[in-house]
Amino acid sequence: MINLELPQRLTNSQSMMNSIASSIFRPVARKYDGLEHTEAPKELEMLGKLAGQGDGAVAAATKSGDERVAGIKNAGNMSGIIATTELAWGCCGMMLSIPGVGLGNAAISAVGNKEQKERFGKLYCAMAITEPSMGSDSAGVQTTAEQEGEEWVINGEKIFVTAGERGDAVVVWASLDRSLGKAALKSFVVEHGTPGMTVTRTEDKMGLRISDTAAISFVNCRIPKSNILGSAEIADTEEARRKAFGGVMQTFDNTRPQVAAMALGIARGALELTRELLKKEGVDPQYDKPLYSSTALEAEIYNMEADLEAARLLTLKAAWMADNKQPNPKEASICKAKAGRVGNQVTLKCVELCGTLGYSEEQLLEKFARDSKIIDIFEGTQQIQQLVVARHVLGKSSKELK
Numbered sequence: 001m002i003n004l005e006l007p008q009r010l011t012n013s014q015s016m017m018n019s020i021a022s023s024i025f026r027p028v029a030r031k032y033d034g035l036e037h038t039e040a041p042k043e044l045e046m047l048g049k050l051a052g053q054g055d056g057a058v059a060a061a062t063k064s065g066d067e068r069v070a071g072i073k074n075a076g077n078m079s080g081i082i083a084t085t086e087l088a089w090g091c092c093g094m095m096l097s098i099p100g101v102g103l104g105n106a107a108i109s110a111v112g113n114k115e116q117k118e119r120f121g122k123l124y125c126a127m128a129i130t131e132p133s134m135g136s137d138s139a140g141v142q143t144t145a146e147q148e149g150e151e152w153v154i155n156g157e158k159i160f161v162t163a164g165e166r167g168d169a170v171v172v173w174a175s176l177d178r179s180l181g182k183a184a185l186k187s188f189v190v191e192h193g194t195p196g197m198t199v200t201r202t203e204d205k206m207g208l209r210i211s212d213t214a215a216i217s218f219v220n221c222r223i224p225k226s227n228i229l230g231s232a233e234i235a236d237t238e239e240a241r242r243k244a245f246g247g248v249m250q251t252f253d254n255t256r257p258q259v260a261a262m263a264l265g266i267a268r269g270a271l272e273l274t275r276e277l278l279k280k281e282g283v284d285p286q287y288d289k290p291l292y293s294s295t296a297l298e299a300e301i302y303n304m305e306a307d308l309e310a311a312r313l314l315t316l317k318a319a320w321m322a323d324n325k326q327p328n329p330k331e332a333s334i335c336k337a338k339a340g341r342v343g344n345q346v347t348l349k350c351v352e353l354c355g356t357l358g359y360s361e362e363q364l365l366e367k368f369a370r371d372s373k374i375i376d377i378f379e380g381t382q383q384i385q386q387l388v389v390a391r392h393v394l395g396k397s398s399k400e401l402k
């Protein structure tokens with residue numbers, strides 16, 4: 001049974017994250033959005049240090065330990081959802097720019113060994129999967145890793161790497177043997193400054209403009225043999241290979257709910273601001289009338305709130321399952337699909353309801369709408385989440401339902 005009350009530890013971290021978001025993120029969000037990733041927000045340096053120390057307030061709230069109540073566990077995934085929602089409520093671009101909490105860090109803590117966690121634990125690590133010829137279909141990675149003596153030699157090109165320039169290192173997906181498809185995919189930690197690794201450009205974008213998004217090329221880039229995450233073995237049967245790739249994809253079972261939480265935070269921010277602005281115009285829904293006798297504006301607000309709450313509950317469920325070691329790939333995709341879509345719908349509707357004020361840069365509504373779009377694209381698009389859910393519901397494999 002899911003208990004929907006948040007335990008006190010989580011309500012404490014929720015209010016701490018909210019005060020960081022409102023006192024640090026919101027006041028400078030517009031400024032850095034305008035600067036478009038040309039300047040890393042200096043306001044985030046201290047937060048980065050706290051997160052990197054592992055025992056600071058930010059790390060405690062975003063990483064967290066276990067909390068068991070009668071066998072029910074709320075651990076890192078649930079804490080992450082709470083923290084991410086609040087920080088994205090402040091500004092998702094700022095949140096993704098906190099040094100030390102990149103997607104690559106999540107991969108290292110999920111699959112790195114003890115020595116790797118010590119060696120790379122304090123670095124700010126990005127995650128590089130996407131390539132010019134490959135996005136949704138992770139099995140199509142063209143970047144290669146060849147073993148030569150005590151080193152791996154990486155060759156290929158990665159694009160749209162969040163924190164790919166500002167980070168200290170990148171977790172790179174590469175193939176040990178392209179003829180074996182997804183079975184031969186492995187991930188490698190490559191530190192900036194390694195000869196052969198070059199940031200070739202950074203992208204100007206519609207949203208999340210504060211966060212840097214880089215293209216990186218690898219030309220005969222040599223890294224130590226010990227920088228591979230997980231085993232270097234390629235399974236020798238079709239069944240074992242399928243399982244191995246399933247293992248790689250399991251990272252998404254943890255990260256998709258976290259990305260869904262970004263949509264929850266942004267959309268809640270937009271909805272709260274819309275209610276404030278509408279209140280000044282005399283529109284103040286009080287929930288005391290049935291929907292059919294509410295005004296059209298009030299009905300829009302109720303519908304958005306209901307959708308957002310549905311997305312929130314689906315996200316909590318997926319995170320709770322991950323914390324309790326229950327297989328959750330279907331639920332992780334359901335929550336990402338629902339929250340991504342609702343995030344887009346709510347933020348754009350808020351722009352619409354507030355008219356010129358919604359569209360102008362005087363308020364953050366237009367920024368919320370721009371920032372929320374990507375949540376329905378990265379970490380698996382809306383269509384890919386629906387495909388994953390359909391495979392689970394219909395009991396089809398990825399070969400049977402493409």
Ligand SMILES: Cc1cc2nc3c(=O)[nH]c(=O)nc-3n(C[C@H](O)[C@H](O)[C@H](O)COP(=O)(O)OP(=O)(O)OC[C@H]3O[C@@H](n4cnc5c(N)ncnc54)[C@H](O)[C@@H]3O)c2cc1C
Nearest residue numbers: 127128129130134135136160161162378379381383384402
């Ligand atoms: C701001 C930003 C940050 C990013 N950060 C990272 C990062 O840190 N690391 C990283 O590796 N990548 C990152 N990405 C890349 C992102 O993950 C990809 O853009 C995403 O996976 C989609 O891939 P694609 O753009 O190649 O689209 P494609 O895969 O080419 O898809 C194009 C369209 O076709 C649809 N489609 C594709 N296949 C199917 C199918 N089988 N059925 C139905 N529809 C389908 C898609 O849903 C989409 O609408 C980032 C992208 C952006 C914009």
